[in-house]
Amino acid sequence: MTxxxxxxxxxxxxxxVSLPGGGSLADWAHATLKDLILRNQLRPxxxxxxxxxxxxxxxxxxxxxxxxxxxxxxxLVELTPRRGVRVLPxxxxxLREIYQLLCCLEATAAELAAGRGxxxxxxxxAALRDTNAAMDRALAAGNLEDWAQLxxxxxxxxxxxxGNGRLQRVAASVWVQSHRAxxxxxxxxPRPVHSCDEHRAVxxxxxxxxxxxxxxxxxxxxxxxxxxxxxxxxxxxxxHL
Amino acid sequence: MTxxxxxxxxxxxxxxVSLPGGGSLADWAHATLKDLILRNQLRPxxxxxxxxxxxxxxxxxxxxxxxxxxxxxxxLVELTPRRGVRVLPxxxxxLREIYQLLCCLEATAAELAAGRGxxxxxxxxAALRDTNAAMDRALAAGNLEDWAQLxxxxxxxxxxxxGNGRLQRVAASVWVQSHRAxxxxxxxxPRPVHSCDEHRAVxxxxxxxxxxxxxxxxxxxxxxxxxxxxxxxxxxxxxHL
DNA sequence: CCCCCCAACAATGCATACGCTAATACGCCA
DNA sequence: TGGCGTATTAGCGTATGCATTGTTGGGGGG
Numbered sequence: 346m347t348x349x350x351x352x353x354x355x356x357x358x359x360x361x362v363s364l365p366g367g368g369s370l371a372d373w374a375h376a377t378l379k380d381l382i383l384r385n386q387l388r389p390x391x392x393x394x395x396x397x398x399x400x401x402x403x404x405x406x407x408x409x410x411x412x413x414x415x416x417x418x419x420x421l422v423e424l425t426p427r428r429g430v431r432v433l434p435x436x437x438x439x440l441r442e443i444y445q446l447l448c449c450l451e452a453t454a455a456e457l458a459a460g461r462g463x464x465x466x467x468x469x470x471a472a473l474r475d476t477n478a479a480m481d482r483a484l485a486a487g488n489l490e491d492w493a494q495l496x497x498x499x500x501x502x503x504x505x506x507x508g509n510g511r512l513q514r515v516a517a518s519v520w521v522q523s524h525r526a527x528x529x530x531x532x533x534x535p536r537p538v539h540s541c542d543e544h545r546a547v548x549x550x551x552x553x554x555x556x557x558x559x560x561x562x563x564x565x566x567x568x569x570x571x572x573x574x575x576x577x578x579x580x581x582x583x584x585h586l
Numbered sequence: 587m588t589x590x591x592x593x594x595x596x597x598x599x600x601x602x603v604s605l606p607g608g609g610s611l612a613d614w615a616h617a618t619l620k621d622l623i624l625r626n627q628l629r630p631x632x633x634x635x636x637x638x639x640x641x642x643x644x645x646x647x648x649x650x651x652x653x654x655x656x657x658x659x660x661x662l663v664e665l666t667p668r669r670g671v672r673v674l675p676x677x678x679x680x681l682r683e684i685y686q687l688l689c690c691l692e693a694t695a696a697e698l699a700a701g702r703g704x705x706x707x708x709x710x711x712a713a714l715r716d717t718n719a720a721m722d723r724a725l726a727a728g729n730l731e732d733w734a735q736l737x738x739x740x741x742x743x744x745x746x747x748x749g750n751g752r753l754q755r756v757a758a759s760v761w762v763q764s765h766r767a768x769x770x771x772x773x774x775x776p777r778p779v780h781s782c783d784e785h786r787a788v789x790x791x792x793x794x795x796x797x798x799x800x801x802x803x804x805x806x807x808x809x810x811x812x813x814x815x816x817x818x819x820x821x822x823x824x825x826h827l
Numbered sequence: 828c829c830c831c832c833c834a835a836c837a838a839t840g841c842a843t844a845c846g847c848t849a850a851t852a853c854g855c856c857a
Numbered sequence: 858t859g860g861c862g863t864a865t866t867a868g869c870g871t872a873t874g875c876a877t878t879g880t881t882g883g884g885g886g887g
Contacts, residue, residue: 396839404872408871411652411870445750450690515687635869651870833882845872855861
């Protein structure tokens with residue numbers, strides 16, 4: 346293997362991504378490959394064989410297989426019987442499906458949160474406000490990387506406010522699928538100057554206990570996000586992410 | 587093993603539940619156990635060891651393990667490292683979570699369907715109308731068993747109308763979790779005389795292209811179902827299904 | 828020159844073997 | 858008699874071997 350190939354090898358320095366050690370090899374392999382896919386180190390369309398991946402990760406086929414099955418359940422790869430594993434691309438249609446789900450799930454989370462009689466004194470609420478303030482600062486500083494991460498955190502925290510664990514898990518699984526598209530389209534996005542205000546409005550509706558408005562506001566917020574990403578894909582001809 | 591115990595053994599005559607044969611042993615084991623759980627042959631709280639189950643199904647631990655992991659992802663069992671597999675019970679809180687998800691997912695499906703400009707001439711629409719008519723007949727005949735199955739089919743068909751494959755898959759996974767509760771509370775339910783009319787109203791809103799109304803109508807429909815089931819659990823003291 | 832069939836190969840699905848960890852039971856000491 | 862420490866063992870995570878089956882490439886026939 347040449348030096349150039351070695352440097353291009355996504356598996357080159359893999360071991361440091363190690364898990365705390367409490368997990369199984371299957372856990373570790375799953376987390377590692379998921380990370381590689383989400384960070385776009387393993388591009389959509391990438392194909393490999395079960396045994397080959399196992400070798401490259403230095404584990405046997407049994408935990409590797411388990412990890413791949415989980416990745417398939419995550420909707421990140423396709424596992425075809427004699428053709429190996431293939432990292433799934435994201436078409437515009439896929440993203441529409443994903444964002445339609447996100448709109449519905451997150452807006453419902455906001456509605457449910459509003460129905461719980463949440464108080465401004467709760468630490469979770471404070472954390473959300475802090476996150477939102479940090480987003481403002483990151484945006485002012487032009488740090489879109491941080492901004493995106495904080496946006497993620499805000500949405501995660503909001504869904505957690507719903508108090509519905511299953512809703513949280515489903516939403517998380519949908520987020521994972523949209524993650525690559527969000528990251529890849531970020532550089533093309535206009536500065537998201539209204540996001541924080543929209544977040545604040547949703548939070549206020551939740552604290553007022555106005556589920557109806559919280560739902561509508563957050564639904565509209567996500568819809569704008571969807572339109573934005575789909576528009577970017579259209580105009581920048583990003584056929585397959 | 588005595589005769590009585592043998593007759594009580596859920597694994598007694600298992601083989602007939604066989605899959606077409608095209609599937610793997612893991613597929614078969616997953617389908618078989620899922621069926622046993624959904625039909626309440628394996629009661630909530632039932633516990634067993636990986637190896638024991640594999641033996642009783644006549645397969646080795648490898649495909650058994652895969653099947654169990656899938657069941658865990660389905661939310662039907664819990665897989666604790668040294669304590670084996672346990673069929674999860676459904677608390678009232680679980681059912682609230684599940685029905686909150688169903689409300690949101692199905693109502694969104696109705697809204698999306700309304701936005702697709704669906705025509706009355708489509709075979710899918712005709713199938714839904716037929717299903718609904720059959721529900722009326724089943725109800726008139728007092729056949730609640732058939733009615734429930736047709737109701738399932740109607741809701742499945744409706745979600746399929748959304749054209750969102752991911753939404754369909756998520757909804758299906760949530761249905762599976764609620765299935766036992768629906769079956770077990772059925773004998774206590776009052777005759778669902780309004781369901782069919784509500785279904786028809788949703789369909790008409792979809793055909794009119796009125797997403798807003800389709801969403802609201804279906805959401806309300808599911809909400810009533812949720813209130814009904816939660817009420818039954820409350821009044822009949824069905825703590826854990 | 829193209830198409831079809833057969834054979835060799837390779838990947839997978841399954842079975843099984845092994846070592847490790849933790850849970851349980853027993854015995855000893857207080 | 859009760860609590861703690863140790864020993865045993867059961868279950869699980871992992872590795873590996875084997876057989877089945879689909880795929881691919883080459884050769885032969887049309």
